[in-house]
Amino acid sequence: MSVPQSVIVSLRAAFVALAALSLAACGINSVPAAEENAKAKWADVQSAYQRRADLVPNLVASVRGAAASETTILTNVTEARARATSINITTEDLSNPEEFRRFQESQNQLTQALGQLRTVVENYPELKSQGRFADLMTALEGTENRIDTARTRYNEAVQAYNTEIRTFPSIIGAKIIHGAKPMVPFEASAAAQTAPTVDLDNIGAAPAQPAPAANDDDADAEAPAAAAN
Numbered sequence: 001m002s003v004p005q006s007v008i009v010s011l012r013a014a015f016v017a018l019a020a021l022s023l024a025a026c027g028i029n030s031v032p033a034a035e036e037n038a039k040a041k042w043a044d045v046q047s048a049y050q051r052r053a054d055l056v057p058n059l060v061a062s063v064r065g066a067a068a069s070e071t072t073i074l075t076n077v078t079e080a081r082a083r084a085t086s087i088n089i090t091t092e093d094l095s096n097p098e099e100f101r102r103f104q105e106s107q108n109q110l111t112q113a114l115g116q117l118r119t120v121v122e123n124y125p126e127l128k129s130q131g132r133f134a135d136l137m138t139a140l141e142g143t144e145n146r147i148d149t150a151r152t153r154y155n156e157a158v159q160a161y162n163t164e165i166r167t168f169p170s171i172i173g174a175k176i177i178h179g180a181k182p183m184v185p186f187e188a189s190a191a192a193q194t195a196p197t198v199d200l201d202n203i204g205a206a207p208a209q210p211a212p213a214a215n216d217d218d219a220d221a222e223a224p225a226a227a228a229n
Contacts (some may be wrong), residue, residue: 027170031178034164038157038183039091045154048146049084049107055140056081056110062133063117066126073116080106080113094158095181104186114140155185 060074067074084106093099127133162182165174174180 026177027164027173028177030170031161031164031174031180034157034161035178035180035183038094038154038161041150041154041157042089042091042094044150045147046089048143048150052110052140052143052147053081053085055136055143056114059117059133059136059140062130062136063121063124063127066124066130067120070120073113073120077110077113077117080110084110094183097184100184111144151186158183158185 056077060077063070064074087103087106089099089103093103121127121133164170165178165180165182
């Protein structure tokens with residue numbers, strides 16, 4: 001007895017659908033989809049960091065015009081930018097903890113150097129009157145916010161990807177077919193990861209005066225009294 005052609009077609013369709021469902025359940029599609037999403041979010045991080053790096057030379061030039069004597073800090077900012085831009089992270093390096101750590105540390109150093117630069121400019125009131133400088137500082141503040149947002153979204157995508165490749169049944173496809181490795185997220189640092197505060201109202205404010213030193217004559221006068229007691 002022959003099987004009707006329509007039945008054979010139906011069985012084939014059911015088999016294909018079942019196979020596709022099984023493959024999807026094993027992470028054949030979901031793992032690379034999560035990986036590509038994380039890579040896309042990483043591209044946003046790189047774009048934000050590059051935007052900051054592009055601002056630094058003009059910012060340093062503006063400050064140097066009014067605070068040329070602050071050569072040490074200006075040099076620190078320039079060198080920190082050079083280090084930050086010299087370390088390039090490819091999408092393959094996102095699963096390399098050591099390379100990712102080097103990248104993050106170099107960016108942290110630039111963040112700290114920019115914070116030192118802000119401290120310097122507060123003592124130079126002429127900078128406040130420079131429209132170009134104010135525009136650059138505003139752009140820097142906006143860029144730091146972009147960096148923070150991009151890093152947060154990248155970490156969320158990395159968490160989703162790392163969860164996908166570690167949980168059943170996607171772990172089957174992740175290990176056997178894709179050879180997937182966990183990606184490295186950004187780690188928070190209370191000091192280095194804090195974006196520099198940009199407060200233009202305080203630029204030019206007189207630095208805090210140290211407390212007056214104790215008068216030596218007064219100290220000598222108090223000593224006998226203390227001894228008498």
